[in-house]
Amino acid sequence: MIETFTDKKGWNQVIESIGKFDFYHTYEYHRLLAKNNDIPALIKYTEGDTLIALPLIFRKISGTDYYDATSVYGYAGPIEKRGSYFEQSAFKNELHQFLFKHKVISVFSRLHPYIDGQSHTLKDLGEICFHNLVVNIDLTQTLDEQRSRFNKRLKTYINKARRECGVIEATTTQHIREFAAMYNENMLRVGAEKTYFFDEQYFIDLLKKGKFNTQLLLVVHNETEEIISGAIFVKTQNVVQYHLSGSKTDYLHLNPLKLLIDEMRIIATQQGYTYFNLGGGKSGSEDSLFYFKSSFSKDFRPFYLWKYVVNKEVYEQLSNKSFDSTLKTNVFKTCDYFPAYRSMARTL
Template identity: 40%
Template sequence: MLKIIGNKKEWDTLLETVAGYDFYHTYDYHINCANDNEDIALISYTTKDIIIAFPILIRPIKNSSFFDVTSVYGYGGPLSKNITANTNLTPFYNKLRIYFQQKNIICAYSSLNPYIDNQKRILSGLGKIENVSKVVNINLKQTLEEQESNFSKTTKRYIKRNKKLFYSRVGKTKEDVAIFIDLYYKTMSRLNASKNYFFKEEYFYNILKSKQYNAEIIFAVTKDTNINASAALIIKTNNTIIQYHLSGTLEEYKHLSPIRYILNEVRVQGTLQGYSYFNLGGGFGGNHDSLFDFKASFSNDYKKFKVWKYVLNNKEYNNLSGKNKNLTPLAKTSFFPLYRYNK
């Protein structure tokens, strides 16, 4: 049976029945990410043997009667229970396709979560799955010493020095959130990040209010002057996954790399608390860049980051894409959907 869930109570209940989930799959995070003209939905498919729970955002397409599907910022994709290599997913594909067609949805996209099992298996029968890049994981099931053996010499040196320069604290007040937002915005401006990275202020406050996961702002504070030099928004879910979600550093302290000190503190705490994974993520836009290299200085445990793309209505998809003036012959891009390409 296919059921579309849009209320928090049923959404939360279904998440507790699957084999595991990340904070990116929760109702609270979806409602936080959705714009005013967007709907959130948890697609529930159940039989007597299996469960599939697929959270999505449904967006109207400007100047048309059509819609498309996307995932929230982060690592989404379907959740499941009792999916095996022998599971017949054809009935799920048929019902999902019919639902999309009834909603006038012409295409669908979802990022996948490297820490959730069977996502490729569930979606491989519709559209295509692409390997985009790699993300860096610190294996918290290893001992602290085993983890540290994978640190680069540079990271070891920074951490050793920064333990003398900084102390860490957890931000607990509205003032702390405001300090973090300012740090984050300044960092994104310095990096010339796209507008998509400049989340509204309420986005940060809402993340920290949710009871479905444990969100914390960890500050690196100078010992001599008590200045908040750097901070990271860290999110822990189900005593399993820790996500390094967002961070910011004052420009005058960037050369000291206090974020390394923060990530090390989170790593140690997460290991002692019994978590399994600490996802540092990848580079900007999935690129193998200096950001990726920085994260890789903590670990050589790389996970594949994949995305799912599915076009239901090729005629309308091509028609809309053909009207996008940003798509010049020189614009070689893997962006999806093409009609939303805007660079």
């Protein structure tokens, strides 16, 4: 049986009854990311004592009566409490019929590298493909064991940054505003797509409303007393997520982000967390961003994407090209932009 939840109470009761989830699965985070006429919804599937929950944001496809669904920025995908009986084909058929009935053309979701079983749950529903590796710092190791795995040059950078800078936790709205400006400065510098830019209110809501266990750490330059860098970390259950960060261009030579990650590594270890997810590189490649993160640890985890064409005929029409039949299989491979029609016409 399939039910949907668009209200805070019902949504969060479902994910809490499952027990294993991240803040990316919560109602609050979906509402924070939803734009204009987007509809955040949690799809709940029950079969006996098995429960599966799939959070998505449904978007109207401009100029049509159709929708598509996508995941939030971050790591989401299905979560489940598997009981004594589960029939994959029944779940597959019910989910397909539900999506088709509600005129959903395609579904895209980023899966969670630290939640097991998601690929199995989505088996034979479209395509699951490898996107990149993400970097984990194993917080169950001692601080000295963790540091022993650092790149030698990284240790030098962190030691220098600690001599010239200090780290504080953001406590005021002004701190958040300064961080928002640094973050968006970073996005401009690297030529990021507009989807990676957030307005000031996003950061205020994320940090000030008590919905999430978040910390914004800031680096202060000792000599100038200027805030030169910041990073937001979000803690859920046993996972710490390195969420967003930014630094002032004039101070990049001091490597303040390396200092921030090291500081959170120490804090989170002392607080008893298990995983510290630094994420991966840009656009699925092992680029300079991945190299930066992997200097902390070589504990890599695969990060997968799920894409599913629900209505192939309409998908073809919207994409203005023939449908690739390989999407029908559960093949792990490099992903092209999906859905194709949003790649060609981002205003859809």
